[in-house]
Amino acid sequence: MESAWSSRGTSLGSSDPQLQRFMEAEVQKQRVQLLIHHMTELCWEKCMDKPGPRLDGRAELCLVNCVERFIDTSQFILNRLEQTQKARPLFSERLSD
Incomplete structure (x- = not known):
């Protein structure tokens, strides 16, 4: 069951290009x-x-x-x-021949 907020957010995102761009930037x-x-945690450990x-x-060079x-x-x-993504359509086209 969706809440009013999530359904409203979805419809706004699809109808408002500026909001959609903002959301994409935030996700990025x-x-x-x-x-x-992840990199910080990995390198620290x-x-x-x-x-x-x-x-x-030594630690500085390692980091x-x-x-x-x-x-x-x-x-x-x-x-x-x-x-791989660029090659995939070519591969699938060859299979269909």
């Missing part, structure tokens, strides 16, 4: 924040042995490398998914 912001949170008032050189690898991996996965 949330995704970025979740990605940053991997690199921080004992937190102190300052980062030692930099961890973040760079995380970004590289994320970019690789996105590119790979994009290639």
Whole structure:
């Protein structure tokens, strides 16, 4: 059973392009924040042995490398998914021939 708010929000989103763009931007912001949170948690666990008032050189280098690898991996996965999506229609067309 839907509440009045959720049904109203759905109809507004579909009829108001400005609201729709706003909602899409907010969803995108949330995704970025979740990605940053995940990266921070992962790299913190991997690199921080004992937190102190300052980062030692080893921890700093580890954090930099961890973040760079995380970004590289994320970019690789996105590119790979994009290639797969582009290739999929060609593959399905070949199967139907």
